[in-house]
Amino acid sequence: MNFSKRIVCSALALLVVFLISCEEEKAAEPKTSSYPRSETLYLSGSQWGDPNTFNLLVETWLVAWPTNDRFNLMYEPLTAYNSLTGATEPILGTLVSYDAEKVVVDIQPEAKWSDGKPVSSADVKFIYELGKRFPQAPTSYVGDFVSEIKVDTVDGKERLSFMVNKKRNNPLVILDQLQAIRIVPAHIFEKYLADNNNDFDAVKKIKCDNNPVVSGPYTLAQYNNERIVLVRRDDYWGNKVLHDGALPVPKYIIHPIYKNNDHFAINLQKGALDASMNYIPRINEKKKDGVNTWYDAPPYFVPGSMHFLYLNNTKAPLNDKNFRRAMAAAIDYAALNRLAVSNYMPEMKPGLIMSEGLEKKYYNAEEVSKHSVPLGDKEYAKKLLEESGYKAVLDDKGNLKHTLGPKGDILPTLLIKSPAGWSDWEAIVNLVVKQLRSVGIDVREGFVDGSQYWPTLPSGEFDIVMRKPPVAVTASLPWNRFNAVLSSRNWRPVGDGNSMNENEGRYNNPAASDYNKRVDELLDIIPLLTDEEEMKAAYTELNNIFLDDQPAIPVCHLPEEFFQFSSKAWTGWPTEKNPFAPPQLPWVGSGINTLWRLAPVK
């Protein structure tokens, strides 16, 4: 037998393979052979596929952590929003004032790029005004909100005035942009553009992964398909100005790239991961392994985002508001909380305004109870359906066969579309289907692949769809949420190729006879209000319209990110008892402050 030969051959093959694999790593810094656990913070949940580019001029869905989304570890925005206090905290700039005309920000005179050049108004103008030069720039949407940026010098500081563009007339969105838009070094990118004859698409191909010029506390050390490594910049300008001269404690931050949701839980429990932002069921059972959350008891997390059933308001019977209201009443939200989302939800209150936290000041309990259907009241739902002419037809075994409409016609089975494999949503949909069927509404689960789910949203080709409007906890809440659910500004008919990115359920058609123009009026007015009483009145009016018409159904209030952390390697995380930073991973907004407060476990 040539058995031994085979072993030798295979061993050789293996060795070659490893050698090939080893060459993959791209390094910007001189290579370190290892990252000591006591100096390294492991965070995960943002990067899923292979990291591709770190170039901020590329569309955000193509960019790798931490240059995607709103992360401010490498490139920084002007300000950070504190989702706990509602304050706008300074980073590269300080918010001076804002009103219906302009948003004023002073640039930190000490702010510097990693190549020593100061951060200036030219850098801000470069990224904000890029859309004027290149319509395909990812920040081109800014132009609709900011008509121009005026620059003055006040007390030796550069003062920027972001003038509100009357086209959209919305200073609230400009406030959001202060945190969302990361400033890039104009001198570097102008050079890239000049080197490429102003060919924007050519500049987008530059990966910016080799010693990038950044302003933030960390920079890219190395990356491959298994992880991204950041290293601390000890000469970060903000240490002195924003953090009393202290350095962020972890020297390295590693983002492992997992391929399976279970790995977040496994690695948190083993202490191989320090914090993550993914949904992990039954987090309370992991406390014994040192995995903690903001609150020790339910709901464990701070609610920040609403998940909805968006209803197709153009399709019978969903175009009947009584039918929609009956649906909202029939769902047992407490059961959803208990059975589908591991008790992560506070007590469900109807409407688009959260009754706790920063939105509490706009919440009018009395009005809400006047306009809302009673939640989780099946008898009410049955009665409402009956009064509106709907009738449930049962088969011999007493199961729902179909629903008859007011004219005696058999209504089509409504499908609740939801991405397959999103376990929390799947559980919610399964329960909702059961509960709605029990009051005689013919609905079924419609779990589809992501490639089937996403495109049907903007085109409106669905009956009912699970949806989390793309709203992070920012300065513009709850306006942002109302806008996402109710706005008819960009109305397009169902199936139109130019489709809508808000109000995908097509509520309140501007061309219809029953168009309620007050909805869009209020959506336009609220961003311009500064008086708290007026704001509360406007929000209440809008919320009442929502509750009366029930164009969509909020099914649960969940956190913006499921901030869960392990105290096995690092302590000093923010919690309810020690709320020095908001419940976010230390990579976005004011959550980043946590980096200066952590302590390694000895």
Place this chain on the structure above:
Amino acid sequence: MLKKYPTVRYVLLRAIWYFLTFLVALSLNFFLPRLGSDPVDIMMAQSSFSSPEIRKQTEENLRKDFGLIILDKEGNILRDEGGNAIKASKFSQLVTYVGQVFKGDLGTSFKNQKPVSEIIMQALPWTIALQFPAILFGWIFGNSLGALAAYKRGVFDKALFPLALLMSSVPFFVFGMVLVYFFGIVWEIFPAVGAYSLELTPGFSLDFLFSVAYHYVLPFLSIFLILAGGQAIGMRSMGIYELGTDYIKYAKWLGLKETRVLAYLFRNAMLPQLTGLALSIGQMVGGALITEMIFSYPGLGMAMLTAIQTNDYPVIQGVTLLITTSVLLANFTVDILIALLDPRVKQSLAMDVK
């Protein structure tokens, strides 16, 4: 033609058939992903835009980058009367694609703009490193055990057979999860996740190689043991069958040495098993998707899954092309080998010609 050389004729005919199969598979690989939604639609739906104009502009740019709309010679977008960009027909895309494939260009990923060949080259070594040894050693180990069981019978067989049956009927992802749970989480003997410790920088250092080997154990076992179980059962029944055949009885009557008899037995019992081995090696490049997911192990399976989820046509096409090619090559090789090795097939080839 070629009547004097039946084997050559056979090989040529086979080669032509395989080439035709390849062309059909190539077109299927091309059209099947295109039955679903458009990748641009998926990307557009996942991002928000301030106005329909910007949305339309972005969408057109993406379609232009991806070669999904028609351009004139200067690279401008051709439009219909309504001002909408004219979409490229699937057939014209196919022509472009096949042209590129024969030039060795697999295209660029829509999702992350990397050349498809680079994506494959990054993932393939891990896939091969994990699967090739697991398949090869699983096959050798399983067949040896099976043959031994068939020959020895008795207690050895009674213990091995149920065990092998159990191993071959456990779905390998269940077995993988069981391994992770006990060895990775409860007893913490082996790492549960990853291909190497993330504290280390990949490079040619002893620490790194040790870490790779350490992380290799569980994913390897999850494939190796399941495969060995299946092979052992196959080999055992083949062996028992062959032991009862006339030629073995005849060989025994002739009083041949036992080792000689066993050699005859193995040569014949091995043939179907050999086909199985070649096929598994052909299919292996598709990656062990579930194994990769359970262990967060790098490899092609995951690359393909992500591509399918986002309808990243070039990557789907690149990987399926690789799978198609290697499965066809493996099949072809087996066909040829059998024609050369199996006297029965050889005989029938010669008969056909007459």
